[in-house]
Amino acid sequence: MEQANSIGSETLLDCIVIGGGPGGLQACIHLGRYNFRVVLFHTPGGRTGYAKHIENYLGIPVVSGPALLETGLGQVKSFGVAIENAKVDHVTPRGGHFEVLAGGRTWRSRFVIAASGAKETLAPFKNIARFFGHSYYTCMICDGYRTTGKKLLVIDRTVNGVRLSVGMKQMYTRDVTFLAHGFTLAPVYRALLEEEGIGLVEGRPEELLGESALEGVRMSDGHVIPCEVILGWGGISLNDEYLEGLDLDRDAEGFKIVTRGNGESSIPGLFVLGSLRVGHSQAIISAGQGAEAAIEISTRIVEIY
Ligand SMILES: Cc1cc2nc3c(=O)[nH]c(=O)nc-3n(C[C@H](O)[C@H](O)[C@H](O)COP(=O)(O)OP(=O)(O)OC[C@H]3O[C@@H](n4cnc5c(N)ncnc54)[C@H](O)[C@@H]3O)c2cc1C
Incomplete structure (x- = not known):
């Protein structure tokens, strides 16, 4: 494996990969197996680290998220990719290549893959860290299955929670209650919940109860709603500070980055994948996008196709 610190600042790398989640690691595996000059910049953290039991990876x-990443990092190292444990501070397109500022140095590369994912914003309930990923879930695709047959509380701050509650009942469990967090539900939605046999509570949750297992939620008025699992709200913010000032196409909300099918952004040579990019966010999807970006880059570097 080439040591990143042995690469001189004059070296023009083939690709810099930013972020060692499933997307960045898979890109590195493909790029490393092309024998390209690649540096992976990586800081610990990331959404995959929260995943306690990934069961939908072919x-x-x-596998837990951390175990998946550890195995992936080993594969990346085995294919000669240099790894730099540093945060990328800025990416600047410059005359047909990129300058990447990281760890107090400027690196130069023909291509960049931005795979730095997103940060979780957790709801401000007491004890949420204890249960997040175990029995307080925010992603139905990731963890809906784990609510099968359990006493489920769906918490949402909008009427979207009604639709979610109905869907959860159809797919996973008959025992669903919807907690309308901080708002009063319109009569039409109340009627719908009643028709579907879904309980309704309105108010403000304050604390998640239980030690090793979730037992319920204490509301601000003191009353307790028993439950075994929660599908609750949470948000994400993108780890994209280092892309600030770049003329990147974003979605209608100006949030996620829009790419072409192969993952290239509106800036030629800058590929974006995983949670940063418009589309569904799953470990296996990020990994697939990482492979795709790497293959696309290889076709630009070597004319063999
Ligand atoms: C609780 C929970 C459970 C989940 N369960 C599942 C599941 O069961 N199945 C599934 O498929 N998906 C699951 N997911 C979703 C999955 O984790 C994401 O889809 C996946 O993490 C996206 O991968 P990524 O490579 O885009 O980003 P990430 O995994 O977030 O990795 C990005 C990496 O980049 C690093 N980074 C950030 N900024 C910088 C920077 N400036 N410089 C260098 N490095 C940087 C971060 O520290 C991180 O290590 C779950 C998510 C959560 C939160």
Whole structure:
């Protein structure tokens, strides 16, 4: 493996990969196996680290996010990719290549893959860190299955929670209650919930109860709603500070980055994948996008196709 600190500042790399989640690691595996000059910049953290039991990744019956990443990092190292444990501070397109500022140095590369993911914003309930990813879930695609047959509380600050509650009942469990957090539900939605046999509570949750297992939610008025699992609200903010000032196409909300099918952004040579980019966010999707970006880059570097 080439040491990143042995690469001189005059070296023009083939690709810099930013972020060692499933997307960045998979890109590195492909790029490393092309024998390209690649540096992976990586800081610990990331959404995959929260995933306690990934069960929807082909070929692996169940794996925790951290274990998946550890195995992936080993694969990346085995293919000669240099790894720099540093945060990328800025990316600047410059005369047909990129300058990447990281760890107090400027690196130069023909291509950049931005795979730095997103940060979770957790709801401000007491004890949420204890249960997040275990029995307080924010992603139905990731963890809906784990609510199967359990006493479920859906918490949402908007009427979207009604639709979610109905869907959860159809797919996973008959025992669903919807907690309308901080708003009063319109009569039409109350009627719908009643028709579907879904309980309704309105008010403000304050504390999640239980030690190793979730037992319920204490509301601000003191009353307790028992439950075994929660599908609650949470948000994400993108780890994209280092892209500030770049003329990147974003979605209608100006949030996620829009790419072409192969993952290239509106800036030629800058590929974007995973949670940063418009589309569904799953470990296996990020990994697939990482492979795709790497293959696309290889076709630009070597004319063999
Ligand atoms: C609780 C929970 C459970 C989940 N369960 C599942 C599941 O069961 N199945 C599934 O498929 N998906 C699951 N997910 C979703 C999955 O984690 C994401 O889809 C996945 O993390 C996206 O991968 P990524 O490579 O885009 O980003 P990430 O995994 O977030 O990795 C990005 C990496 O980049 C690093 N980074 C950030 N900024 C910089 C910078 N400036 N310089 C260098 N490095 C940087 C971060 O520290 C991080 O290590 C779950 C998510 C959560 C929160």
